[in-house]
Amino acid sequence: MAVLFAVVLLAGGLGGCGISMPGDPDGTLERVSGGTLRVGVTDNGKWASIGDGQEPRGIEPGLVRSFASSISATPEWAAGSEQELTKALKEGDLDLVIGGFAADTPWATHAGTTRPYTESKDAYGKTVKHVFLVPLGENGFLLALDRFLLEQDVQA
């Protein structure tokens, strides 16, 4: 029982001290707020498209811009394949990867996924739930992004 009591105290104490729960082991949310949000974009039709010398366009770059402005961040875009971008995300060189990723993405061992923000049908008639990829374990940043995405009403 003592441990349970300690858990309650700990939880209450943390709330009371104003420590934000959850926090980021690598401090992503704190760093990007008011700073630069490094976003990897992989070309994927209406979800994200990359033109020469232009900023990325599509549903997801639009969402990222709104999110970035909500935390006073400036997006810095990097284009690449899924392989390159998830690797960079894992190595801490990117904060976010977009490009029509599904909730059941095989990259989930290298990256965290947000809550699905919209659904679409793929070529086989199967429902695809769309997510962004975030660094593993940056839970404060992930929750901020989840909160933002779930407030949006995205029709694919």
Next chain:
Amino acid sequence: MSRTGTAGKFGNTELPQEQKDALQKAIRFEWITLAFLTVSTALVFLVLGNSQAMKAAWIEDLLSFLPPIAFLLAARLIRRPPTEKHPYGYHRSVGIAHLVAAVALVAMGSFLIVDSGAGLLSAEHPTIGGIELFGHTIWLGWLMVAAMLLTAGPPVYLGRVKIKLAEKLHDKVLYADADMNKADWMTAGAAAVGVLGIGVGLWWADYAAALLISVSILRDGVKNLRGAVGALIDTRAHTVDDSAPDPLNRRIDVYLKGLPWVSQAASRIRDEGHVFHIESFVVPAGGAVPSLETLEDARKACAGLDWKVQDLVIIPVAKLPKEFLPGLRSPGAEY
């Protein structure tokens, strides 16, 4: 023998009222345990997320199904009276059930230690995001902590009740089950602390909690395995918590030696699960062979000492056989 006549029996052993009541209560409480586990595993599964500690706690919950199921199956089987094919009855079904549950605990405990250790070494940060609940997006970690706190209390109560029943019934599966239930709040507490650790940015707290839980599963497994194998290999009868040799051994020997026609007596006892199988060697005083009535009276009197004593044979011998009674000190000085 009618079907209804076997309800208050362990094989041929007619249970005293106290044990009959304890058995009924134990069966009821094991069903309650199963019902609780169904709810709690479902609840924990819903909020499992990516936490290794939650995964470990959930697997422990799943494993907790085994001992009650083992007990309920065994409780059914041991009612059967001995048959021509099974002259010793079905008491050993308790031991088999116990062994199966113990092996499952050892296997899963070992797997989880490796799994959690690998996670810790790879430094893969557990990712737990938000979840939409009643229109608000809250951190899933809070739900995990809530689920752990909700499911921490009931097993402690169930364990406390069952451990008393296990002592009355001399049932080691029930005892092991109750013992695990009693310690269940520590698992829940560890998982909650692990999740809160993730919350404050200490990613390793999750794996540390998971390792703690895994070690406790493995320890339960080893403890049970030792008990189960010990019972199946006919270790001398111990008390239900395996802390000491069962005092009945001494009581029977003392009783037999106290009889006027007996000069020496020593028994070996094996624990069949609930009841004991006992062979008592007696050396009649003056070498005179006792009458059949005398032997039968002594047997009945021994069986009257405790409900667990029913299958007892008295073997008159010229000299206590050392090969069957290891540890026998110089004749006549056993106690």
